[in-house]
Amino acid sequence: MESILSNFFDRLKHARNLTSKTQQEFAQELGVGYRTYARYEAGQGYPDVESLQKIGTLSGIDMNWLIMGAKNEGTANIDLILQNSIENKIRKKIESQLNHFQHEIIFLHYALENTPAISFDELLNVLSTYKIMLIKSTLLHGITESDKKSAIQFLEDLEMAEKNYVLNNIHHFRRMIWENMDWFNKMFKKSPA
DSSP states (O other): OTTTTSSHHHHHHHHHHHTTOOHHHHHHHHTSOHHHHHHHHHTSOOOOHHHHHHHHHHHTOOHHHHHHSOOSTTSOOHHHHHHHHHHHHHHHHHHHHHHHHHHHHHHHHHHHHHOTTSOHHHHHHHHHHHHHHHHHHHHHHOOOHHHHHHHHHHHHHHHHHHHHHHHHHHHHHHHHHHHTHHHHHHHHSOOOO
């Protein structure tokens, strides 16, 4: 049996046979098309990381054996490698979201500065939504300590930007009042009774 199962594609077919499923049934459970799965067994393609994990789970076989043909003793921990690969994908997705949020915030800030129709309250609502989305994303995916620090730093920077914006608006408002003091004095001066 060892010579028959010496290559990955034979081990893949053996894993499917352990489930007593046809290629079409197995492909459906994996979430791939029948032709795609048939190409895997024919040696014309390779399943992705998620599919490999599903194959291992569905067939109950060891990932080390499926991928490398090796027994558990003294071999690399394939499960750890697969987990790291998935965490890497999640980390990249979060980084991409952070970059997108930063670009959106810069755009909103520019739009607010140059468009009188956008109110400060509307901007704060948008910024709060981004914070909530970021927090949900990090909680849903679970991230490393380094990623947590980056996310916290981003939130702190965002909060500081909000505070600075509020302060700038207050300074602008005060300057406007100061520059128009004569007009305000006339408007709010007590009229004689």
